[in-house]
Amino acid sequence: MTEKVILLVEDNPSDVGLTQRAFKKSAIHNELMVAEDGQEALDYLFCTGAHSGRNISDTPMLILLDLKLPRVDGLEVLRRIRADSRTRRIPVVILTSSTEEQDIASGYDLGTNSYIRKPVDFHQFAEVVKQLGLYWLVINEAPPDR
Amino acid sequence: MQIRTQQYVGALISALLMALIGVTLIHSMRTTDQAIQRSDFVNSLNAKGISGLRLVTVEYIIYRSERAKQQWQLRHDSFAQLLAQDVFEDPTEQSILENIRQQNQYLKDAFSALVDLNREPGGSVQEAALTREVERRLVTQLMLISQDSVIDARRLAQITADKIRESQRQTSQLLTILVGLIGIVIASHFVTTLNQILTPIKRLKLGVEAFARGEFSFRTRVKVNNELGVLSQTFDQMAERLGETMTALERKTIQLLETNRELESFSYSVSHDLRSPLRGIDGWGLALIEDYGEQLDATAHTYVERIRADTQRMGQLIDDLLLLARVTRAEIKHELVDLSGLAQSVADRLKSAQSERRIEFVIQPGLSAAGDPRLLEIGLTNLLDNASKFTGTRAEARIEFGETVTDEPEPGVRRRVYFVRDNGVGFDMAHAQRLFGAFQRMHKTSEFPGTGIGLATVQRVVHRHGGSVWANAKPDQGCTFYFTLSPANPNPLRMPTRVDDGISETSNENSKETS
Numbered sequence: 001m002t003e004k005v006i007l008l009v010e011d012n013p014s015d016v017g018l019t020q021r022a023f024k025k026s027a028i029h030n031e032l033m034v035a036e037d038g039q040e041a042l043d044y045l046f047c048t049g050a051h052s053g054r055n056i057s058d059t060p061m062l063i064l065l066d067l068k069l070p071r072v073d074g075l076e077v078l079r080r081i082r083a084d085s086r087t088r089r090i091p092v093v094i095l096t097s098s099t100e101e102q103d104i105a106s107g108y109d110l111g112t113n114s115y116i117r118k119p120v121d122f123h124q125f126a127e128v129v130k131q132l133g134l135y136w137l138v139i140n141e142a143p144p145d146r
Numbered sequence: 147m148q149i150r151t152q153q154y155v156g157a158l159i160s161a162l163l164m165a166l167i168g169v170t171l172i173h174s175m176r177t178t179d180q181a182i183q184r185s186d187f188v189n190s191l192n193a194k195g196i197s198g199l200r201l202v203t204v205e206y207i208i209y210r211s212e213r214a215k216q217q218w219q220l221r222h223d224s225f226a227q228l229l230a231q232d233v234f235e236d237p238t239e240q241s242i243l244e245n246i247r248q249q250n251q252y253l254k255d256a257f258s259a260l261v262d263l264n265r266e267p268g269g270s271v272q273e274a275a276l277t278r279e280v281e282r283r284l285v286t287q288l289m290l291i292s293q294d295s296v297i298d299a300r301r302l303a304q305i306t307a308d309k310i311r312e313s314q315r316q317t318s319q320l321l322t323i324l325v326g327l328i329g330i331v332i333a334s335h336f337v338t339t340l341n342q343i344l345t346p347i348k349r350l351k352l353g354v355e356a357f358a359r360g361e362f363s364f365r366t367r368v369k370v371n372n373e374l375g376v377l378s379q380t381f382d383q384m385a386e387r388l389g390e391t392m393t394a395l396e397r398k399t400i401q402l403l404e405t406n407r408e409l410e411s412f413s414y415s416v417s418h419d420l421r422s423p424l425r426g427i428d429g430w431g432l433a434l435i436e437d438y439g440e441q442l443d444a445t446a447h448t449y450v451e452r453i454r455a456d457t458q459r460m461g462q463l464i465d466d467l468l469l470l471a472r473v474t475r476a477e478i479k480h481e482l483v484d485l486s487g488l489a490q491s492v493a494d495r496l497k498s499a500q501s502e503r504r505i506e507f508v509i510q511p512g513l514s515a516a517g518d519p520r521l522l523e524i525g526l527t528n529l530l531d532n533a534s535k536f537t538g539t540r541a542e543a544r545i546e547f548g549e550t551v552t553d554e555p556e557p558g559v560r561r562r563v564y565f566v567r568d569n570g571v572g573f574d575m576a577h578a579q580r581l582f583g584a585f586q587r588m589h590k591t592s593e594f595p596g597t598g599i600g601l602a603t604v605q606r607v608v609h610r611h612g613g614s615v616w617a618n619a620k621p622d623q624g625c626t627f628y629f630t631l632s633p634a635n636p637n638p639l640r641m642p643t644r645v646d647d648g649i650s651e652t653s654n655e656n657s658k659e660t661s
Contacts, residue, residue: 014426021433068419097421099468120421120461122429 003030004061006137009041009077010034010095011069018122019064022129028137030061038072041065042080045087059090062136065112067096067103075106082111089143091136149343149372156335163331167324174317181310187233188303191246195225196295199253203288206257210264222254236309242302249295253288260284346374353381362389406475413471420464428457459597466599469524470584473606478518485513485564488523489547492530503543505534510548513564515631517611522631525607528600529566529627535594536570536625544569554616554628567626572619581617604629 006023010016016034023032035041041063043049047056063081067074074094081087093114094107107115116132119125199221206214229247234240263281349366356364362385368378431450439447486509493507515522530545537543546567553560573581573588580586584602604627608615611631619625 012422012426014430015422018425018429021429097419097425118421118425120424120428121458122425122432125425125429 005031005033005058007033007035007041007044007060007063009038009063009069009074010066011036012066015066015118018125019129022122022126023133025126026130026133028130028133030137033060037070038074038077041069041077042072045081045090046084056086059087061091061142062132063090063092064095064132065092067094067098067107075103075110078107078110078112091140091142093132093136095132149374152338152342152372156331156338159331160328163324163328167321167328170317170320170324174313174320177313177317178310181306181313184233184239185303185306185310187231188299188306191228192296192299192303195221195228196292196299199225200289200292203257203292206260207285215261218257222250222257226250236305239302239305242298242305246295246298246302249291249298252291253295256284256288256291260288342370342372343374346370346378350374350378350381353378353385357385357388362392409471410475413468421461424457424461424464428454431457459595463597463599466597466603470599470603470606473521473524473603473610476518476521476610478521478610480516481519482514483517483519483522485515485522485526486511486547488519488526489513489530492523492527493545493547496530496534500534503538504541505537505543505545508544508546508548510546513547513549515564517631521607521610525604525629526566528604528607529629532600532627533566533568533570533625535596536572536589537568538594539571540569552628554618561630563628563630565626565628567624569624572621572623572625574621575619578617578619582615 006028008016008019010019016036020032023030033044035044040050044051044054045059047054065074065077069077074096078092078094081090081092091113092111093116094112095116095118096103097118099117104115116128119128199218202214202218202221205211206218226247229243229250234243260281263277263284346366346368349368353364353366356362365382365385366378367382368375370378431454435442435447435450442450489509490507493509497505497507526547530547533545534543537545546565548567549562549564551560551562554563571589571594577588581588582601582605585598586602587596587598605615608629608631612633613630615627615629617625617627
């Protein structure tokens with residue numbers, strides 16, 4: 001079985017780097033595909049724009065989604081993912097700095113599988129990423145391929 | 147015209163017309179009464195007088211008896227007495243009555259002549275024939291005069307009857323005019339009331355109803371020259387002013403809402419954007435140690451650790467500030483909150499987080515209050531957290547939560563208050579004034595870390611519930627925080643005022659920094 005891709009939707013390069021580092025430290029070897037804004041994430045998922053040549057059935061194993069993104073924001077990306085039958089079953093974890101009640105509520109309303117606040121402490125952050133990987137890539141039974 | 151004047155004038159005219167009707171009726175009754183009296187008199191002239199006298203005259207002519215003669219004289223006298231009455235004022239009637247009197251006099255003369263003729267019996271045949279001739283003429287004269295009297299009496303009766311009818315006709319005419327006038331007065335009064343009172347009142351009612359609905363654009367626009375006109379004008383002015391005030395208020399509210407939205411988006415940005423770089427600083431600092439740790443000496447390691455410690459502190463500050471902002475703007479609910487249960491769960495959390503410490507929590511059971519459960523949890527967490535922190539140096543920490551009655555901070559006013567008491571390091575009451583200000587700290591950060599926002603948050607929570615919070619402490623002898631969750635009772639349990647020992651007082655002289 002080929003290792004499936006993890007899609008990280010994050011516009012802050014520092015956070016991208018830290019997440020990559022945390023994955024590496026947690027010995028998670030799945031390819032980390034980075035989309036720097038909401039539109040790029042949608043292009044990747046629905047094989048449009050720069051990703052028009054990609055096979056749409058090759059869905060990522062997990063999407064880590066920031067909320068505050070340029071162009072199309074995270075909640076809109078989530079809404080589009082859940083609205084399309086081809087991407088509906090992909091596990092989505094919101095990984096953000098915001099603990100605004102409104103964001104958490106909207107996230108769950110739109111069908112996120114999890115909502116996690118990025119801690120400032122890198123040790124904690126690395127731990128969170130490790131747990132995430134363990135849970136979603138190992139413990140959790142992935143949805144069947146379509 | 148003023149309503150009062152209008153009403154007075156209306157009442158006056160009505161009263162006048164009523165009086166006129168009364169006078170007319172009395173006058174008419176009197177006139178009719180007199181006319182009926184005259185009519186009676188005329189009837190009795192005919193019945194008792196003229197006809198009676200005629201009957202006796204005929205009786206005398208037939209029988210020539212002494213009794214008939216005496217009868218005639220009696221009748222004539224009583225008739226003369228009747229005629230002597232002066233009942234008429236009208237000259238025509240008076241002259242007719244005078245006629246009858248005269249005719250009565252003639253009757254008497256003729257009758258006397260007839261009696262005289264009978265007393266002297268005639269000697270010769272010619273004389274007897276002459277006497278009979280004279281007698282026949284006298285009788286004829288008597289009958290004619292009598293007939294004249296009957297005709298005069300009838301005329302009199304006719305005139306009297308006409309007068310009664312005339313009087314009745316005049317009365318009814320006058321009454322019709324007066325009733326018509328009253329009708330006009332009532333109608334004009336009604337129209338005036340409608341135009342000058344009812345319509346303005348209706349407009350005013352509409353205005354008040356519009357006010358009740360919160361519409362201040364309504365204007366009564368009543369233009370009448372009375373008290374209601376003044377009232378309506380004042381009402382319109384009031385509406386104008388209120389409308390302006392409301393518009394200004396609405397504008398202010400919109401501005402406030404806008405500011406609030408801006409603040410919210412600001413705190414959102416603070417939450418999101420300020421934390422991200424901190425995570426980077428911390429993460430890459432750690433990466434530096436992990437990846438290049440061997441190339442760095444001990445001092446460099448210390449610097450990186452300091453950078454990371456400050457980053458953590460900054461993160462904590464941001465979190466605390468966000469909480470403070472959230473407490474300030476959160477919509478407050480009013481539910482029955484189990485304070486004892488809340489305190490217990492906070493205590494359990496603190497205990498398990500510091501399992502190495504010996505902390506005794508004494509929580510009074512059964513305490514509950516009306517308030518917002520989330521805000522109260524934030525408040526209690528901060529207070530108990532504080533107590534736990536400042537008892538950190540105690541071998542056996544003791545933290546109490548309960549309810550008590552105290553007359554602090556207003557001497558003489560006893561109130562039920564909640565308290566959180568600890569046996570920690572306490573503080574100097576000289577600095578108590580600054581206790582609840584944001585970023586205000588009583589201790590050195592190296593001794594007791596913290597952001598100085600916790601008690602400010604507690605105060606916000608308490609204030610949002612309408613209560614107050616204050617503290618009582620002595621250095622190294624623990625500290626007690628008191629708070630209420632509702633405004634002071636308007637009828638508190640009064641105690642005799644005493645000169646207070648000044649425990650709750652703070653002096654400004656000794657306000658040196660502690661940090």
